[in-house]
Amino acid sequence: MYQVYPRSFADSNDDGFGDLPGLIDKLDYLNDGTERSLGIDAIWLSPIHPSPGFDVGYDVADYDAIDPIFGTLDDFGRLVAEAHRRGIRLMLDLVMNHTSSEHGWFEQSRRDPNGAYGDWYLWRDGRRGRFGRRIPPNNWSSFFGGSAWTWDEVRGQYYLHTFLPEQPDVNWRNPAVREAMLTMVRGWLERGVDGFRLDVFNAFFKDADLRSNPRRYRGRRPYDRQVHLYDKDQPELVDFLAEFRALVDSFPGSMTVGELFSSDPIGAVRLSAPRHLVFDWWLIKTPWKAPSFVRASQMREAMFRESGWPTVVLGNHDQSRLASRLAPRADATTSDEVARAAAVLSLSLRGTPFLYYGEEIGARDVAVTWEEIIDPPARRGGRLVRRLVPWWNRDQARSPMPWGRGGPNGGFTAGRPWLRMAPDVDTRNVAVQDDDSGSVLNAYRRLLWLRRRHPAMQVGTYRHVPTRTPDVYVYERATDDETIIVAVNFAAKERSFGIRTSRRWRTLFDTHAPDGAASREISAGGELTLQPRQAVILLGA
Numbered sequence: 347m348y349q350v351y352p353r354s355f356a357d358s359n360d361d362g363f364g365d366l367p368g369l370i371d372k373l374d375y376l377n378d379g380t381e382r383s384l385g386i387d388a389i390w391l392s393p394i395h396p397s398p399g400f401d402v403g404y405d406v407a408d409y410d411a412i413d414p415i416f417g418t419l420d421d422f423g424r425l426v427a428e429a430h431r432r433g434i435r436l437m438l439d440l441v442m443n444h445t446s447s448e449h450g451w452f453e454q455s456r457r458d459p460n461g462a463y464g465d466w467y468l469w470r471d472g473r474r475g476r477f478g479r480r481i482p483p484n485n486w487s488s489f490f491g492g493s494a495w496t497w498d499e500v501r502g503q504y505y506l507h508t509f510l511p512e513q514p515d516v517n518w519r520n521p522a523v524r525e526a527m528l529t530m531v532r533g534w535l536e537r538g539v540d541g542f543r544l545d546v547f548n549a550f551f552k553d554a555d556l557r558s559n560p561r562r563y564r565g566r567r568p569y570d571r572q573v574h575l576y577d578k579d580q581p582e583l584v585d586f587l588a589e590f591r592a593l594v595d596s597f598p599g600s601m602t603v604g605e606l607f608s609s610d611p612i613g614a615v616r617l618s619a620p621r622h623l624v625f626d627w628w629l630i631k632t633p634w635k636a637p638s639f640v641r642a643s644q645m646r647e648a649m650f651r652e653s654g655w656p657t658v659v660l661g662n663h664d665q666s667r668l669a670s671r672l673a674p675r676a677d678a679t680t681s682d683e684v685a686r687a688a689a690v691l692s693l694s695l696r697g698t699p700f701l702y703y704g705e706e707i708g709a710r711d712v713a714v715t716w717e718e719i720i721d722p723p724a725r726r727g728g729r730l731v732r733r734l735v736p737w738w739n740r741d742q743a744r745s746p747m748p749w750g751r752g753g754p755n756g757g758f759t760a761g762r763p764w765l766r767m768a769p770d771v772d773t774r775n776v777a778v779q780d781d782d783s784g785s786v787l788n789a790y791r792r793l794l795w796l797r798r799r800h801p802a803m804q805v806g807t808y809r810h811v812p813t814r815t816p817d818v819y820v821y822e823r824a825t826d827d828e829t830i831i832v833a834v835n836f837a838a839k840e841r842s843f844g845i846r847t848s849r850r851w852r853t854l855f856d857t858h859a860p861d862g863a864a865s866r867e868i869s870a871g872g873e874l875t876l877q878p879r880q881a882v883i884l885l886g887a
């Protein structure tokens with residue numbers, strides 16, 4: 347699964363924003379059916395609907411249309427057809443916990459409490475505090491800082507927003523809302539969409555009585571200093587999911603993935619079902635240390651067990667870029683070595699891998715100056731408040747994709763990119779990496795196509811293979827027909843270790859020998875030596 351952040355992927359009309367025709371032009375890059383292409387199976391498109399952009403598209407003003415900056419419904423139809431022609435599936439991002447405050451539903455809801463849309467959002471009168479001062483109905487905090495309630499002068503009531511005030515939460519207990527959302531979902535399935543990523547789906551339902559959350563005394567941000575008992579993870583979600591998933595399942599071959607919002611990872615297991623995955627976030631929080639990855643995998647395997655199916659996520663549009671997070675302050679060579687070794691993990695651990703655009707060229711975070719910050723929670727409150735309400739600026743992981751086909755801005759646009767390009771676009775781009783057999787891009791390509799040929803990499807059982815060396819992580823994946831061993835050296839030094847085995851192994855993939863991948867043969871009971879940050883995949887004979 348390949349996540350495209352549409353604003354930053356490919357700009358066809360030089361307005362500085364990526365768009366759907368641009369993405370169509372790059373489909374062959376993603377998968378043209380040959381091993382020259384990346385070889386992904388499906389695209390997850392971050393939101394493409396009209397939006398005032400307060401949360402860069404995660405504030406939807408019209409679920410049924412395409413934002414003109416991205417193109418038209420015809421372009422979308424073309425995208426579906428062209429993707430399908432190449433065997434690529436297409437998933438949309440469904441942001442259904444909230445709409446934009448500019449959505450027609452909200453505009454009508456705030457104007458006419460007794461009208462058809464009066465009860466489509468969570469409106470309350472609030473309470474009276476000392477000296478008759480108006481205070482919000484309960485203590486809930488917005489994830490982006492401040493109270494989760496904003497007073498609306500038009501309606502004369504408070505409304506709830508788990509995120510920005512420009513993102514009012516809809517009232518999922520209202521059957522009319524549920525019906526409207528499901529009709530919209532059906533519409534996209536009928537247009538040929540193959541599935542959805544569900545934004546913060548475990549926040550849809552809130553406590554019916556909107557009780558205040560208990561306090562917690564630890565946590566950096568006010569949001570963390572509450573136990574979120576009542577503002578998410580309510581039992582009613584299960585019923586809705588059954589209805590939603592039945593609709594999706596009525597379109598054969600479809601799937602969904604839910605974004606588990608700030609909750610116990612066990613929720614990911616509880617809420618997942620066949621073809622309906624849930625992100626668990628273990629790996630995206632794991633530092634570049636072998637014991638940490640061993641532990642994270644053990645936890646995931648214990649949680650999901652053999653019959654459950656996890657996702658494998660090392661990066662997305664909300665988190666630091668994989669290479670920057672796993673190799674902070676590293677030079678380009680080290681950064682790329684870590685990126686290639688991480689690619690091995692991403693594409694050979696058990697679960698569906700989600701790649702974030704740019705990850706395949708080892709992209710790093712891009713420093714954005716205070717004046718240029720777009721990410722609203724990062725901007726909110728100014729520099730001073732930012733110290734009290736720390737929020738990492740997500741723009742840093744959203745910089746436009748450098749294609750390197752000449753011209754300015756790494757070939758992304760001849761116009762002014764909506765967000766600053768990475769400083770290394772001339773050396774780190776698709777064209778340059780295309781020509782270099784040892785590049786991060788070519789590692790991803792080889793791994794993705796190997797994954798297709800070797801079912802053990804996809805569906806094999808997982809077993810940790812202990813070694814005496816704490817810097818290496820070794821595991822086995824096996825089907826009835828084949829067994830592979832993955833060995834990753836996390837250290838900056840060479841490491842040698844033995845794998846107890848009675849088989850012979852040959853190298854299927856080697857981060858350090860891209861051209862001669864089959865060069866190494868390890869005989870039964872053999873010692874293995876790995877160079878710094880080297881990762882290999884071995885196939886049992």
Ligand code: NOJ
Pocket residue numbers: 401404405441509545546605663664
């Ligand atoms: C989760 C999305 O991934 C994030 O980008 C967004 O800000 C929030 N949901 C609110 O929609």
